[in-house]
Amino acid sequence: MKRLLVIGIGAGDPDHLTLQAAKAIAATDVFFIVDKGEAKHELIELRHELIKEHGRPPYRIAEARDPERDRTTPAYTDAVADWRSRRALACETLIAEELGENQTGAFLVWGDPGVYDSTLAIVEEILDRGNVSFDYEVIPGISAVAALTARHRTSLTQVGRPVHLTTGRRLAEDGPTADDTVVMLDAHSSYIGLDDYTIYWGAYLGTSDELLVSGPVTEVGDRIRELRASARTRKGWIMDTYLLRRTPRPRQD
Known part of the structure; x- marks a missing residue:
C-alpha cells in the first residue's frame, strides 16, 4: 500500500x-x-x-x-x-x-x-x-491565524466569547457575525467602514517581508489597504490575515 x-x-x-x-x-x-x-x-x-x-x-x-x-x-x-x-x-x-x-x-x-x-x-x-x-x-x-495573534501579542479568544473564521468575500456579504472575527483571503479590504472594530493585520507572516499593522479601523484601515496594494504589486502575490475585534464601548455609569 x-x-x-x-x-x-x-x-x-x-x-x-x-x-x-x-x-x-x-x-x-x-x-x-x-x-x-x-x-x-x-x-x-x-x-x-x-x-x-x-x-x-x-x-x-x-x-x-x-x-x-x-x-x-x-x-x-x-x-x-x-x-x-x-x-x-x-x-x-x-x-x-x-x-x-x-x-x-x-x-x-x-x-x-x-x-x-x-x-x-x-x-x-x-x-x-x-x-x-x-x-x-x-x-x-x-497556521497563519496562530502566527498572526502571536506576532501581535494578542489572544485569539476572549473569555466565554466565540470567534468566527471567515473569508473576505463572506465578510463583505454578511458583515461581522461575532465580536472577534478572523478574516483570510481578503483582496477587497472588506474591513473598511467597520468603525466599531480594532484590526490586527499581518502579511507574509514569518518571512523577511513580514508586515504588521494594528489599531482602530478608522485610524489604520486606509494604511493597510495601501500597504497591501503596494506589497502585492512589488512581489506579485500576497498572503495576509487579520483579526477584527469589536472595540469595547465606554461604560456609562
Missing part, C-alpha cells in the same frame, strides 16, 4: 516546522510539489529548503504545474470546484507515476492543512475516483 503524508509546514518561518513535521519529512521517499509559477517561486524555495534540511536521502522530488484558475468570474464556487478537480488530476498522476508500492509520499502544505487549504479535499477526490489507492495521514502545522 502506498502511503501519503499531508504535512503542515507553518506560515513562513522555517522554525515553524514542528518536530512531528520534521520526522514526517525524514520518513518521506517522494515529495510532491505543485508549482504555482514564477510569481510564487519563493513558496517553492522554502519547501526545497525544508526538504534539504530534514529529508533523508535518497529521496526524490516530483513536480507538476498548477492549473490556471479563473479569478475574475462571479461564479466563484464553480470556478474553485473546476480548478480543484483539475489540480486533483495533476496530483493523481504524480502519485500514480512517481510513488511506488510501500513508499511514502508527501505534500508540504503552507500553514495548517485544515485551515482554508484545498489539499485534503483533493486527496479525498483522488481516492473517490478509485484510480489509485493509498493510505494517508495529516500532520498539523502552525
Whole structure:
C-alpha cells in the first residue's frame, strides 16, 4: 500500500516546522510539489529548503504545474470546484507515476492543512475516483491565524466569547457575525467602514517581508489597504490575515 503524508509546514518561518513535521519529512521517499509559477517561486524555495534540511536521502522530488484558475468570474464556487478537480488530476498522476508500492509520499502544505487549504479535499477526490489507492495521514502545522495573534501579542479568544473564521468575500456579504472575527483571503479590504472594530493585520507572516499593522479601523484601515496594494504589486502575490475585534464601548455609569 502506498502511503501519503499531508504535512503542515507553518506560515513562513522555517522554525515553524514542528518536530512531528520534521520526522514526517525524514520518513518521506517522494515529495510532491505543485508549482504555482514564477510569481510564487519563493513558496517553492522554502519547501526545497525544508526538504534539504530534514529529508533523508535518497529521496526524490516530483513536480507538476498548477492549473490556471479563473479569478475574475462571479461564479466563484464553480470556478474553485473546476480548478480543484483539475489540480486533483495533476496530483493523481504524480502519485500514480512517481510513488511506488510501500513508499511514502508527501505534500508540504503552507500553514495548517485544515485551515482554508484545498489539499485534503483533493486527496479525498483522488481516492473517490478509485484510480489509485493509498493510505494517508495529516500532520498539523502552525497556521497563519496562530502566527498572526502571536506576532501581535494578542489572544485569539476572549473569555466565554466565540470567534468566527471567515473569508473576505463572506465578510463583505454578511458583515461581522461575532465580536472577534478572523478574516483570510481578503483582496477587497472588506474591513473598511467597520468603525466599531480594532484590526490586527499581518502579511507574509514569518518571512523577511513580514508586515504588521494594528489599531482602530478608522485610524489604520486606509494604511493597510495601501500597504497591501503596494506589497502585492512589488512581489506579485500576497498572503495576509487579520483579526477584527469589536472595540469595547465606554461604560456609562
